[in-house]
Amino acid sequence: xxFLFYLLSAIMIVCALLVVFSxxxxxxxxxxxxxxxxxxxxxxxxxxxxxxxVHIIVYTGAIMVLFLFVIMLLNLNKAIIFxxxxxxxxxxxxxxGIFFLVLLAATRQTFEIHAKYPFNxxxxxxxxxxxxxxxxxxxxxxxxxxxxxxxMVGAMMFGKKDE
Amino acid sequence: MKELSSAIQxxxxxxxxxxxxxxxxxxxxxVLFRRNTIAxxxxxxxxxxxxxxxxxxxxxxxxxxxxxxFVFFIMIVAAAEVAVGLSIVVxxxxxxxSIDINLLNRLKW
Numbered sequence: 001x002x003f004l005f006y007l008l009s010a011i012m013i014v015c016a017l018l019v020v021f022s023x024x025x026x027x028x029x030x031x032x033x034x035x036x037x038x039x040x041x042x043x044x045x046x047x048x049x050x051x052x053x054v055h056i057i058v059y060t061g062a063i064m065v066l067f068l069f070v071i072m073l074l075n076l077n078k079a080i081i082f083x084x085x086x087x088x089x090x091x092x093x094x095x096x097g098i099f100f101l102v103l104l105a106a107t108r109q110t111f112e113i114h115a116k117y118p119f120n121x122x123x124x125x126x127x128x129x130x131x132x133x134x135x136x137x138x139x140x141x142x143x144x145x146x147x148x149x150x151x152m153v154g155a156m157m158f159g160k161k162d163e
Numbered sequence: 164m165k166e167l168s169s170a171i172q173x174x175x176x177x178x179x180x181x182x183x184x185x186x187x188x189x190x191x192x193x194v195l196f197r198r199n200t201i202a203x204x205x206x207x208x209x210x211x212x213x214x215x216x217x218x219x220x221x222x223x224x225x226x227x228x229x230x231x232x233f234v235f236f237i238m239i240v241a242a243a244e245v246a247v248g249l250s251i252v253v254x255x256x257x258x259x260x261s262i263d264i265n266l267l268n269r270l271k272w
Contacts, residue, residue, distance in 0.1 A: 005174050009182050016186055016209055020193035025201055032205050039212055045174070046223040051231055055215075058238050063208065063245050070249045071201060074256045082198050082263050089196055096192025103184045117226040124223065124231060132228040133235065144239045151243035158250035161257075 004045060011038040024078070025071050033064050048124035179220035186213035200255065200262045204248050211241045 015035035019028050036059045043052035083089070122128055133141055186209060193206030215234045222230025252262055259266050 002174055005178060009178075012182070013185060013189070016189045019202075019205055019209065020189060020196055025199065028202055028205055032208065035209070036212065039216060042216060043219060046179075046219050048219050048223060048231055051219060051234055054235065054238065058242060059208075059212075063242060066245060066249055067201065067205065070252060074253065074262070076199075076201070076262065082265075084196065084198050092192055092195035095195060096188045099191055100184060100188035103188070104181070107180050107184065120226040123226055123228045128228050129231055129235070132232045136229070137232050137236075140236060144236060147239065147243055151246050155246045155250040158247065158254050 001045070004041075008038045008041045008045070011035070012042075025076050026068070029064055029067050029071065032067075033060050036060050036064070043124075046124070047121060050124060050126050050129045176220060176224050179217060183213040183217040183220075186210075186216070198264050200252050200264050201249075203264060204245065204252070207248075208241065208245070211237060 012035050015031045015038065018031040019035065022028055022031060036055065040052045040055050043049070043055060084092075190206045190208075190210035190213065193209065194203050197203055197206065215237055218230045218234050218237075222228065222234075255267070256262055
């Protein structure tokens, strides 16, 4: 099991680095999809089967298809020549590395974590999530539908040609 | 099912913290690194997902479903954000015929 964790983590890190450093937008999308599939494996490893299925459906099924569709629509599927200057790129890598070290140092101090409830293996199943979602979190769930409608209307307003 | 559910206790929680910190840093590095607006949006998705992974890990270790419900809400917000962001990209391509983020540099001031 720990081997599976390291395998999935290695796939995720390599694919994330390739998303950043690969030049072709289509390749970026493919690597991001691979990264998301490895993340679904992590969810299954964490006993969150519902989230794994929703993650596959929403991210690789909807969001990445939307990305691919926009790339094809705007005809961007060749490597784009513009890049930032070398100073900016080097400083971006240095900033990312320093940010990683700072967060790592900050989280190393906080490892006394005790479980709040006794271990229960079926909180990640549909019944466990559904009880929490439609009991305690019913109002935010309904409000999120308003968020979706406003996002849809906003996307249409942006996409419309102005007269 | 039983051995699968006992598996999460074999993996220490620190590993998940390391993994999501690394993913978040890679995403932030990508946002600073790229000039292609679509690539920047993809790096934002990477950062969203590292947070999702950490919330799920803590939720599974504490056996509290609230964290996974929050991940569900974050996915909803990410879907809405991507729809609006990609329509902004389409509008940008239509108006200035490029998706170079440096063309938007007047937004800095």
